[in-house]
Amino acid sequence: SASATLGCAESLTENRIRAMHPIHRGKILKRQRAVVRYAWLLHFRSSIPELPVVVTQTRTGKRMDAHDSLAAAFKHTTDEITELLGLKNDDTPEIKWRYDQRPGEAGMIIRVEAKK
Numbered sequence: 072s073a074s075a076t077l078g079c080a081e082s083l084t085e086n087r088i089r090a091m092h093p094i095h096r097g098k099i100l101k102r103q104r105a106v107v108r109y110a111w112l113l114h115f116r117s118s119i120p121e122l123p124v125v126v127t128q129t130r131t132g133k134r135m136d137a138h139d140s141l142a143a144a145f146k147h148t149t150d151e152i153t154e155l156l157g158l159k160n161d162d163t164p165e166i167k168w169r170y171d172q173r174p175g176e177a178g179m180i181i182r183v184e185a186k187k
Contacts, residue, residue, distance in 0.1 A: 111152070122186075123165045123166065125167045126181065128169070128171070129172060129181075130144065131175035148181065152181070
């Protein structure tokens with residue numbers, strides 16, 4: 072079983088994502104997925120964490136977002152993590168998704184740990 076904390080330097084609120092022009096939004100969300108993939112591959116190399124896992128995605132930033140929109144703000148990273156785990160759908164009992172936020176510099180922290 073593997074446990075890892077991946078840090079990424081970019082995080083957006085759902086409201087900020089919706090307010091962007093679609094071209095800019097697409098580029099930023101694609102870059103977010105690429106950053107998650109890169110951090111994942113650096114940490115896990117060629118091994119995939121053993122399922123089931125708990126994935127906690129934490130948004131850090133100066134302003135706190137409404138808790139009910141955190142899952143939507145993390146949708147693209149959720150999709151990327153699902154693919155990296157070799158699954159086709161994020162709605163599976165193999166992954167327990169958790170979302171959190173805390174004050175700090177803009178970014179995100181993704182924690183992957185074995186489900187107990």
